[in-house]
Amino acid sequence: MSDAILSGRGLAKxxxxxxxxxxxxxxxxxxxxxxxxxxxxxxxxxxxxxxxNLLSGLDTADSGELxxxxxxxxxxxxxxxxxxxxxxxxxxxxxxAFANVLMAARMLGAPGAVxxxxxxxxxxxxxxxxxxxxxxxxxxxxxxxxxxxARALLNSPRLLLADEPTGNLDEHTGDAVIELLLSLCRxxxxxxxxxxxxxxxxxxTSRQLFLHEGKLSHG
Amino acid sequence: MPWYLxxxxxxxxxTGRRFPFFTAISVLGVALGVAVLIISSSVMGGFGHxxxxxxxxxxxxxxxxxxxxxxxxxxxxxxxxxxPGVVATTPFAxxxxxxxxxxxxxxxxxxxxxxxxxGNVIPLNRYITGGSLAALDDDSIILGSQLAIALxxxxxxxxxxxSPLAFEKLRxxxxxxxxxxxxxxxxxxxxxxxxxxxGSVALVPLRAxxxxxxxxxxxxxxxxxxxxxxxADVMAERINAAxxxxxxxxxxxxxxxxxxxxxxxxxxxNMMFFLLMFIVVVAAFSxxxxxxxxVVRKTREIGLLGALGAKPRQVAACFCxxxxxxxxxxxxxGLGLGFGVLGVRDNIxxxxxxxxxxxxxxxxxxxxxxxxxxxxxxxxxxxxIGTIGISTLAGLLxxxxxxxxxxxxxLRSE
Numbered sequence: 001m002s003d004a005i006l007s008g009r010g011l012a013k014x015x016x017x018x019x020x021x022x023x024x025x026x027x028x029x030x031x032x033x034x035x036x037x038x039x040x041x042x043x044x045x046x047x048x049x050x051x052x053n054l055l056s057g058l059d060t061a062d063s064g065e066l067x068x069x070x071x072x073x074x075x076x077x078x079x080x081x082x083x084x085x086x087x088x089x090x091x092x093x094x095x096x097a098f099a100n101v102l103m104a105a106r107m108l109g110a111p112g113a114v115x116x117x118x119x120x121x122x123x124x125x126x127x128x129x130x131x132x133x134x135x136x137x138x139x140x141x142x143x144x145x146x147x148x149x150a151r152a153l154l155n156s157p158r159l160l161l162a163d164e165p166t167g168n169l170d171e172h173t174g175d176a177v178i179e180l181l182l183s184l185c186r187x188x189x190x191x192x193x194x195x196x197x198x199x200x201x202x203x204x205t206s207r208q209l210f211l212h213e214g215k216l217s218h219g
Numbered sequence: 220m221p222w223y224l225x226x227x228x229x230x231x232x233x234t235g236r237r238f239p240f241f242t243a244i245s246v247l248g249v250a251l252g253v254a255v256l257i258i259s260s261s262v263m264g265g266f267g268h269x270x271x272x273x274x275x276x277x278x279x280x281x282x283x284x285x286x287x288x289x290x291x292x293x294x295x296x297x298x299x300x301x302x303p304g305v306v307a308t309t310p311f312a313x314x315x316x317x318x319x320x321x322x323x324x325x326x327x328x329x330x331x332x333x334x335x336x337x338g339n340v341i342p343l344n345r346y347i348t349g350g351s352l353a354a355l356d357d358d359s360i361i362l363g364s365q366l367a368i369a370l371x372x373x374x375x376x377x378x379x380x381x382s383p384l385a386f387e388k389l390r391x392x393x394x395x396x397x398x399x400x401x402x403x404x405x406x407x408x409x410x411x412x413x414x415x416x417x418g419s420v421a422l423v424p425l426r427a428x429x430x431x432x433x434x435x436x437x438x439x440x441x442x443x444x445x446x447x448x449x450x451a452d453v454m455a456e457r458i459n460a461a462x463x464x465x466x467x468x469x470x471x472x473x474x475x476x477x478x479x480x481x482x483x484x485x486x487x488x489n490m491m492f493f494l495l496m497f498i499v500v501v502a503a504f505s506x507x508x509x510x511x512x513x514v515v516r517k518t519r520e521i522g523l524l525g526a527l528g529a530k531p532r533q534v535a536a537c538f539c540x541x542x543x544x545x546x547x548x549x550x551x552x553g554l555g556l557g558f559g560v561l562g563v564r565d566n567i568x569x570x571x572x573x574x575x576x577x578x579x580x581x582x583x584x585x586x587x588x589x590x591x592x593x594x595x596x597x598x599x600x601x602x603x604i605g606t607i608g609i610s611t612l613a614g615l616l617x618x619x620x621x622x623x624x625x626x627x628x629x630l631r632s633e
Contacts (some may be wrong), residue, residue, distance in 0.1 A: 058526055058627040079528025086630065090523035092226070094233035106222035107528045135235055 004031040004067075005158050005191045011054050011064035012214075013047070024050045026214030027064065032159065037185060037192040039202035042211035048195045051211060052163050055193065056082055069158060079107050083152030083160040083190070085181070087167035089144040091136040097147045098123060098132040104154040115154070122150035126180060142173035149181055159191045166198060178204060222529070223537035230513070231541055241509055246548045248502035253553020253606050256495050258560055260598045263488045265591030270484065271473075273411050278473050279309070279340045279442030280451045281458060286467040288437035295441060295468070302461050304446050304454050307339035310438040312428045317381040318360075318421060319400075320370040327366050327419045329380070331428020331438075340444040343409065343422075350374050350407025357427045360403035364410040365418035377402045380423075382431035401431060443470070492598060499606050503613035506545050510538055510617035518629045525626025535622035542614020546607040553606070564590045 011028040014021050024047035032038050042048045053059035054066065057073045066073040068081050083104075091100045101123060105115040123132050126146035128139075136144055145165060152160055162181060166174030178194075178201045185192040194205055202208050209216050231242045289295055292310040299308050312331035317324055334355045337343055344352055348364060355361055360378060362370070372378055379400040381389075403423065410417050429435065445454045451472035458470035474481060514521070521534055560567070568590050 053627045056526070058630075076528075078526075084526050086523075086526075088519065090519060090526075090630070092229070092520055092523075094226075094229045096234050099229075099234070103222065103226075104527055106225060107524075110220065 003033060005034045005036075005069055006030070006032040006055060006193070007065075007067040007070075008055060009065045011051070011061045011066065013050055013054060013059070013062055023214055025054070025061070028211075028214070028216050030055070030209070030216055032191050032193060034158065034191055035186075035189045036207065037182060037194065037205040038207045038209060039194045039196055039205040040209045040211055040216070041196060041199070041202050044197075046211045047214060048211055049163055051216075052161050052193065052195050056084060056161050079104070080155055081158055083155065083157035085145070085148050085152045085160065085162040085165045087164040089136070089141075089148045089168070091144055091147055091151075093136050096133045096135055097128060097139065097143075100136065100147055101150045101154055104151050108155060119150070119154055122153055123147070125184065126150045140173075141169050142177060145169060145173075145177050146180060149177070149184065153184060153188060153190065156188065157190060159193065160185055162192065162194045162196075164195055164197065166196065166201065174198070174201070221533070221536075223533045224540055226524075227537045227540040227544065230537075231544060241513075242545070242548075245502075245506045245509060245545045246552055248505050249499060249545060249549025249606060249610055250552035250556055252495075252499035252502045253550050253602060254557035254560065255498055256492065256602045256606075257554060257557030257594065257599070258564075259495055260488065260492050260602070261557070261561055261592045261594040262564070262590060263491060264593040264595050264598065267484045267488060268593035269591045270413075271481070273413055273416075274477055275473050276342055276346070277411060277416065278476065280445045281443040281455050281470050281472050282440055282476060283443065283458065283462070283468055283470045284440040285469075288434060288439065289441070289468070290437050292436070292438045292441060298461070298463070299441065299443060299458065302458055304449050304457065305443055306446055307336070307444045308441050309333050309336045309340045310425060310441050312425060312432065312434055312438045314382065314428075314432055314439075316383075316421075316431065317386075318362075318366075318370065318378050319381070320372040320376060320378045323370055325366055325369050325419075327363070327421045329382075329428060329431070330420060330422050331425040331431075332422055333425050340442045346409045346411050348408050348410045350405070352407065354406040355422065355424055356406075357424050357430075358402075358404060359406040359423070361407040361409055361422040362405055363417040363420045364408045365414065366421060367405065367408050369418065372405050374405055374407070376405050378405060380431065384431065384433045401427075403427070492601070496605060496609075499609050502549070503542075503546075503609045506542055506610060506613040507616055510541060510614055511620065514538065514617045514621045514624075518624060521621050521624050522626045522629025522631075525624070526630065531622035534624075535618035538618035538621050539611060539614040542618075543607065543611040545613075546610025549610065550603050550606045554603075558594075561592050561594075564592060 008028060008030040011025055012023070013025040014023040028051060040048055040051065050059070054061050057066070057075050057078050068077060092103065095103070098119060101119040102111050102115065105111040105119070120132070123129055126149055128143060128146055131139060131143060139147065160181070165181065166177055169177060181192065181194070182204055192205065194201065196202050209218060232239050283295070283299070296308045296310065299305050310333060313328060315326060316329045317326050334352055350361065352361070360380070362372065367373070370378065380403055381400050385400060409422070425438065429437070443458070445451065451474055455470045455472040455475065462468045462470065524534055
């Protein structure tokens with residue numbers, strides 16, 4: 001049995017566009033080891049986000065097998081196993097930064113003092129200790145993404161999936177967010193799968209992959 | 220608190236916003252519906268209650284009548300008083316007469332009562348608005364207030380009374396035989412607050428009525444007062460079981476006697492309640508509409524919740540709870556508003572009457588200067604349960620839509 005934290009074998013996904021069948025993924029094989037950081041690059045429309053959706057269990061593959069920590073992937077385990085960061089942050093506008101971070105813990109039950117302390121600590125580690133009571137609308141793009149990173153890490157996931165997390169940020173802020181993601185994952189021993197267009201960001205990960213014509217290759 | 224309840228409350232009362240506009244408008248819509256329901260059903264209930272009270276006050280709780288006349292009322296009264304639950308009895312005789320004053324005729328129903336015992340069964344003194352019941356003797360009459368106005372008769376005036384028997388005597392009189400009508404002095408007025416009674420009933424002592432109708436010692440019926448709190452229908456059944464059957468007597472409760480009228484009252488009230496419930500339904504539709512817009516606006520957030528591990532039924536519960544909360548809050552505010560308005564209803568009527576200069580008309584046609592109000596517990600419970608139920612249902616459609624969203628598609632939506 002493999003030690004991989006995530007293992008995908010022969011993952012395939014096709015969409016129908018009118019009468020046309022578009023094969024986005026054609027049997028992708030991927031393994032991510034504990035604590036490893038992997039980047040996935042590819043052209044627009046190459047299927048990077050589709051692959052990430054399959055890996056996160058948000059979407060189901062037409063064929064292939066997916067395992068999380070050696071067990072078949074199941075949606076119910078997602079909240080504990082995975083953290084996700086998206087290009088568009090997706091913070092809940094009605095609640096402040098602290099409550100947004102804590103939301104991940106609420107999904108698993110009523111958050112206690114431990115979860116609250118961890119949320120506070122994570123906000124401090126992403127440099128937003130002073131902005132905890134601010135609403136998303138009162139934060140800059142970079143700050144919102146840092147809140148999203150803190151939220152993704154709150155439940156101590158074993159794998160963090162980041163789908164173009166710098167896509168809506170300027171270069172400088174984007175660099176800072178990537179540095180933060182990588183350092184936090186290193187510190188916490190969380191594996192990272194980073195989907196990005198940015199070659200410089202991809203090179204900062206321990207393994208670089210390239211998605212082309214529905215297949216993954218070393219980039 | 221489960222996350223979906225927490226988020227529902229946060230969506231209703233967002234952090235940092237002093238006035239949650241959507242919540243306030245939704246709650247107000249439901250509250251107005253509840254307030255209108257409470258006010259209308261309470262006022263209708265007040266009228267009904269007043270009419271029931273007046274009916275019991277004029278007829279007693281139970282009435283015993285025979286196929287014909289009751290020949291020995293005294294003996295029957297003794298028998299009735301032995302039945303457990305019977306508090307007091309009073310005999311009566313009744314029939315139409317012609318009353319003439321200064322050539323102005325009226326044709327009221329004349330009630331022969333026992334002035335000494337009627338107070339034990341019917342609180343007649345409460346309704347005497349001029350003169351006194353104590354002054355009623357064999358040569359006097361108490362007129363309904365509207366009847367007195369129609370005749371133009373005042374206290375101390377003498378009116379002529381013709382019974383059917385008198386007309387018969389008049390018809391049979393021969394030659395120079397002169398027939399004189401019975402002259403009765405007006406010694407009082409009563410006002411029950413009901414046009415039909417105040418305009419067409421007059422009271423005389425039982426002996427006078429027996430003379431006018433040639434009844435001898437017989438009466439038409441016995442009015443009965445029962446112990447407070449006992450069911451009038453049950454008591455009527457008990458009395459019927461105890462009555463001697465050869466006399467063909469039958470006891471009927473005031474509810475049975477007036478069942479058609481009471482049915483109309485109840486039907487009218489139920490229909491009004493049913494129709495006004497649509498205000499709540501309309502308010503609920505606006506809640507549905509607002510929540511549906513929220514679901515569309517928050518599609519990507521709903522996708523995020525799915526990505527964080529939310530189950531479809533939890534997402535549905537989040538929106539359903541918002542409908543439920545709006546229902547509960549709207550009901551509480553509506554109850555406060557409704558009972559508040561009911562508390563100052565007389566002031567409102569006073570202002571309305573002053574503006575429209577219609578106080579006299581209100582008194583004349585509706586016979587009230589104080590708007591009656593009685594909130595029946597069953598209507599109150601139906602309003603509360605109905606409103607909260609409808610509001611919760613209003614959240615179901617948006618909840619269903621939200622639950623149907625697939626996270627991956629929701630996150631991708633523009």
